[in-house]
Amino acid sequence: MADPDSPVSGRSETGFSLTTPHLIIGEQSPELPHEPQMNYLDSPEFLDNNWHQKLGASVELSLENGIDESQVKNTHKTPSVKFSTICQTFEQELSPEASFELPPPPKLEENSLEDCFPVTSTGVGCRNGEASYIGDGGVPEIEDIQSPMDICDSEVEGDYKKLVKDYHSQRKELEEMRILLEELRKENRAKSGECNEAWKSLKELQNELMRKSMHVGSLGQVKEKGKWFSSLRDLTRKLKIMKMEQIKLAEEASAYKKCLVDMKEMSSTINFTVNQQIDLNEHLKAKFVEGAKERKELYNKVLELKGNIRVFCRCRPLNTDEIAAGASVVVDFESAKDADVFKDTAPFATSVLDGYNVCIFAYGQTGTGKTFTMEGTEKDRGVNFRILEELFHIIRERQKLYRYSVSVSVLEVYNEQIRDLLGSGNQAGATAKRLEIRQVGEGIHHVPGLVEANVSNMSEVWEVLKTGSNARAVGSTNANEHSSRSHCIHCVMVKGENLMNGECIRSKLWLVDLAGSERIAKTEVQGERLKETQNINRSLSALGDVISALATKSPHVPFRNSKLTHLLQDSLGGDSKTLMFVQISPNESDLGETLCSLNFASRVRGVELGPAKRQLDTYEYLRYKQLAEKAKLELKSKDLQIKKLEETVQGQEVKIKERDFRNKSLQEKVKELESQLLIERKLARQHVDTKIAEQHIKNQEEHIKAPIRPPLGSRPLGSLKNVSDPTTAPVKDQENSIQPLVEKNNSKAQTQVPFRPMNEFVKYIDATEKENNPDMVEQSFLPSRTGRASICPIARRMPALPAPRRNSLIPLPSTPNTTQLPLQFLPLAPFSADKKDDIDDPEANCLPRQTPCDSPKATITKAGSRKISSILRRSIHKRIQPKSPTQHMKRGVNVGMEKVRLSIGSRGRLAQRVLLSNGRRPGPKGMQKQTQKEKEKERGWNIGTVGRG
Numbered sequence: 001m002a003d004p005d006s007p008v009s010g011r012s013e014t015g016f017s018l019t020t021p022h023l024i025i026g027e028q029s030p031e032l033p034h035e036p037q038m039n040y041l042d043s044p045e046f047l048d049n050n051w052h053q054k055l056g057a058s059v060e061l062s063l064e065n066g067i068d069e070s071q072v073k074n075t076h077k078t079p080s081v082k083f084s085t086i087c088q089t090f091e092q093e094l095s096p097e098a099s100f101e102l103p104p105p106p107k108l109e110e111n112s113l114e115d116c117f118p119v120t121s122t123g124v125g126c127r128n129g130e131a132s133y134i135g136d137g138g139v140p141e142i143e144d145i146q147s148p149m150d151i152c153d154s155e156v157e158g159d160y161k162k163l164v165k166d167y168h169s170q171r172k173e174l175e176e177m178r179i180l181l182e183e184l185r186k187e188n189r190a191k192s193g194e195c196n197e198a199w200k201s202l203k204e205l206q207n208e209l210m211r212k213s214m215h216v217g218s219l220g221q222v223k224e225k226g227k228w229f230s231s232l233r234d235l236t237r238k239l240k241i242m243k244m245e246q247i248k249l250a251e252e253a254s255a256y257k258k259c260l261v262d263m264k265e266m267s268s269t270i271n272f273t274v275n276q277q278i279d280l281n282e283h284l285k286a287k288f289v290e291g292a293k294e295r296k297e298l299y300n301k302v303l304e305l306k307g308n309i310r311v312f313c314r315c316r317p318l319n320t321d322e323i324a325a326g327a328s329v330v331v332d333f334e335s336a337k338d339a340d341v342f343k344d345t346a347p348f349a350t351s352v353l354d355g356y357n358v359c360i361f362a363y364g365q366t367g368t369g370k371t372f373t374m375e376g377t378e379k380d381r382g383v384n385f386r387i388l389e390e391l392f393h394i395i396r397e398r399q400k401l402y403r404y405s406v407s408v409s410v411l412e413v414y415n416e417q418i419r420d421l422l423g424s425g426n427q428a429g430a431t432a433k434r435l436e437i438r439q440v441g442e443g444i445h446h447v448p449g450l451v452e453a454n455v456s457n458m459s460e461v462w463e464v465l466k467t468g469s470n471a472r473a474v475g476s477t478n479a480n481e482h483s484s485r486s487h488c489i490h491c492v493m494v495k496g497e498n499l500m501n502g503e504c505i506r507s508k509l510w511l512v513d514l515a516g517s518e519r520i521a522k523t524e525v526q527g528e529r530l531k532e533t534q535n536i537n538r539s540l541s542a543l544g545d546v547i548s549a550l551a552t553k554s555p556h557v558p559f560r561n562s563k564l565t566h567l568l569q570d571s572l573g574g575d576s577k578t579l580m581f582v583q584i585s586p587n588e589s590d591l592g593e594t595l596c597s598l599n600f601a602s603r604v605r606g607v608e609l610g611p612a613k614r615q616l617d618t619y620e621y622l623r624y625k626q627l628a629e630k631a632k633l634e635l636k637s638k639d640l641q642i643k644k645l646e647e648t649v650q651g652q653e654v655k656i657k658e659r660d661f662r663n664k665s666l667q668e669k670v671k672e673l674e675s676q677l678l679i680e681r682k683l684a685r686q687h688v689d690t691k692i693a694e695q696h697i698k699n700q701e702e703h704i705k706a707p708i709r710p711p712l713g714s715r716p717l718g719s720l721k722n723v724s725d726p727t728t729a730p731v732k733d734q735e736n737s738i739q740p741l742v743e744k745n746n747s748k749a750q751t752q753v754p755f756r757p758m759n760e761f762v763k764y765i766d767a768t769e770k771e772n773n774p775d776m777v778e779q780s781f782l783p784s785r786t787g788r789a790s791i792c793p794i795a796r797r798m799p800a801l802p803a804p805r806r807n808s809l810i811p812l813p814s815t816p817n818t819t820q821l822p823l824q825f826l827p828l829a830p831f832s833a834d835k836k837d838d839i840d841d842p843e844a845n846c847l848p849r850q851t852p853c854d855s856p857k858a859t860i861t862k863a864g865s866r867k868i869s870s871i872l873r874r875s876i877h878k879r880i881q882p883k884s885p886t887q888h889m890k891r892g893v894n895v896g897m898e899k900v901r902l903s904i905g906s907r908g909r910l911a912q913r914v915l916l917s918n919g920r921r922p923g924p925k926g927m928q929k930q931t932q933k934e935k936e937k938e939r940g941w942n943i944g945t946v947g948r949g
């Protein structure tokens with residue numbers, strides 16, 4: 001509703017309202033003289049004069065945009081409605097809400113004629129030159145007038161009668177005019193009601209149009225379309241990234257596949273070759289092992305046949321002292337002269353390297369040559385050197401098949417004490433370290449802290465042997481005596497590994513130079529020497545006991561009865577080989593000792609140790625077993641790694657397949673979205689095109705069907721006779737009424753406003769690329785695509801601003817741009833009741849002459865107005881959305897239809913409303929923030945309120 005305080009809407013001088021349909025009262029009031037040369041404002045002739053160009057402003061009316069109040073204030077003049085001063089002059093300021101009602105005619109005074117026409121000599125005249133109503137009773141009839149003979153002559157009488165006659169005629173005409181005026185009032189009331197109804201309907205139409213527009217906008221889903229495009233771009237970008245990743249993964253997978261195939265081929269080839277070699281080696285190994293085993297068995301069988309405890313008796317020759325003393329030789333055997341003792345000793349070296357424990361010791365009386373046999377001299381090497389030499393010789397021979405390590409320890413047992421001859425305690429002044437025997441395993445005894453000198457060649461062996469011999473001599477002032485009262489033991493420890501089958505052995509070679517076995521009674525020693533002799537005899541007796549136990553296969557062997565037997569436990573048992581040298585003296589004086597030694601040798605010789613047992617190195621065996629298990633675990637881990645690698649490759653392949661599937665699904669989704677978008681767009685275009693085409697057709701039909709209502713008030717009161725003349729008046733009026741203004745103007749509109757078909761716009765927006773390209777904004781058709789028309793009474797030429805893109809299909813606000821509008825849509829000229837002012841005003845000549853109210857063509861106008869009203873009602877009831885503006889005029893009532901601008905071609909961008917009237921371009925948010933009052937003003941009617949400036 002209009003603001004009642006507004007001077008325009010509340011107290012409009014024209015009686016028009018911004019929000020209500022208005023009535024236009026023609027310029028020709030009854031008292032105005034008829035000027036045939038003046039044209040009506042809305043006549044085609046007048047329009048041809050381009051009078052609107054002289055007008056200062058025009059306002060375009062539409063439902064969506066009203067006229068700014070300030071603009072209305074400044075740009076129009078509101079005429080007042082005036083009727084003839086003869087009849088009545090009034091200025092009625094009509095309220096915008098109230099219907100247009102003419103004020104009631106003034107009551108005629110019955111006696112006014114007498115006042116107006118006093119019976120004087122001057123006759124009837126007008127007061128102040130204005131006509132007055134004369135009552136019926138106050139007007140004398142011609143017959144009733146008495147001729148004043150004294151004051152009037154015949155000439156005056158004639159004038160008087162003529163005046164009376166004119167008075168009567170004018171009185172009749174006045175009555176007719178009153179009747180006509182009453183009819184017009186009634187018709188005015190009816191039209192006002194219709195206009196109100198039409199206004200209400202138009203408001204409903206406006207709301208409906210807004211809903212439709214919003215619906216169309218929602219159909220387009222313009223906002224969502226932007227989101228869709230952004231989502232499409234994101235999806236496209238993600239798709240590209242995923243495609244790149246897919247390509248990389250595919251390349252990696254193919255490389256993995258190739259590598260895997262190559263690796264498989266290589267591994268299969270290598271495995272085949274390795275398997276072949278393994279089979280061959282296994283075959284050779286088996287053969288070799290069988291051969292070696294056979295050799296060992298045969299060799300061991302030979303040794304067994306010879307006896308595991310072999311006893312050699314060696315008799316030294318008489319020395320120079322004995323020869324000088326004339327000692328006799330009691331021992332005589334041919335082999336005693338054979339010095340080649342070591343020939344049968346060398347095979348024990350092979351047994352040591354094969355893993356057998358060997359014990360070689362020399363037993364005999366003091367000075368019989370035990371040390372000479374075991375150690376020898378530099379020119380004549382003893383058993384120790386020779387057997388070690390033989391040992392390293394065999395090692396060299398077996399170096400391709402076996403790997404050996406040899407270490408040598410030198411110790412002595414003196415008075416039942418073990419002494420390390422290679423240790424630091426053997427130096428002068430040093431305290432000898434006491435060593436103990438420990439059993440570290442089943443049948444394995446070890447002396448903790450005993451120095452083990454690693455040797456790899458005979459020079460090293462010789463150095464070790466020499467060191468031990470020197471250490472043994474340091475401990476006594478008399479080296480010969482000391483050596484006779486202690487057991488000197490060389491322990492050669494051999495560790496061997498069979499390189500073919502990994503078999504390891506750990507064996508010992510005991511080389512023992514025993515103390516002299518003299519009888520105590522013979523030596524008659526006392527004190528410390530007796531103690532030494534007792535210890536020596538005890539140890540030798542223990543050795544005899546052990547050998548006796550072994551010979552009798554006693555379950556208990558007393559190895560621990562002495563340090564000597566305890567040390568030699570590993571090599572005196574049934575698992576070892578033993579060689580004993582029995583040293584005897586050939587001197588007759590030593591015969592008893594020689595017999596004792598031979599008896600002892602006889603007992604040892606009779607011992608059957610049984611088959612020897614190989615000393616396998618269980619430690620190395622366990623170690624290699626652990627290594628084998630570790631290798632198996634590593635092999636399993638490698639297999640697991642290979643399996644994991646294969647699983648990884650398979651997983652990558654699965655991922656690639658999943659990504660391929662995902663890419664395909666995304667591509668299909670993108671295609672679906674694009675197709676859906678195109679369909680939505682086409683539907684929106686078709687909908688809008690259909691609406692536009694329907695509205696255009698209906699508007700054309702309405703313009704064709706709507707007859708023009710003859711203007712009212714085109715004649716003065718005095719021209720009533722022309723009305724009565726049916727032969728002349730209709731001819732002239734026919735010129736204005738035959739061709740409706742709307743129709744004429746519509747023909748011009750068709751030439752001036754070529755409504756472009758929407759297909760022209762659609763062809764620019766079909767390309768999807770242009771949708772996404774913001775730079776591709778339509779340019780050429782934007783100013784003309786508006787297709788807007790105005791029903792404003794006055795148009796003003798304004799340069800057309802380039803229409804920006806729209807965000808929606810919401811109808812745009814109106815614009816005063818009328819450069820391309822058809823003339824029937826141009827605003828009407830303002831009505832001015834003041835004729836003088838209008839005449840003086842040069843622009844007033846351009847104003848239309850409205851149909852006077854007293855026009856004899858009132859009946860025709862009424863019929864035309866009824867037709868227009870019926871059309872209007874039908875159009876309202878049909879709720880047609882008027883796109884093209886229409887103009888309906890009926891007896892000064894100018895009913896304008898809103899125009900709707902529908903613009904399409906957002907092409908994927910948010911459309912924007914275009915406000916051409918004031919250059920504003922409010923966005924959707926700005927439009928929403930408008931107050932209801934402003935919306936009503938903008939969407940309201942503003943007919944006749946513009947262009948007056």
Ligand SMILES: Nc1ncnc2c1ncn2[C@@H]1O[C@H](COP(=O)(O)OP(=O)(O)OP(=O)(O)O)[C@@H](O)[C@H]1O
Nearest residue numbers: 316317365366367368369370371372483484515516
């Ligand atoms: N077969 C032999 N040929 C020549 N000389 C020998 C032989 N055997 C021993 N002799 C000489 O006999 C002497 C004594 O020898 P030897 O020291 O080896 O005897 P022994 O038994 O070790 O004495 P002891 O018990 O005191 O150690 C040495 O001078 C040595 O040269």
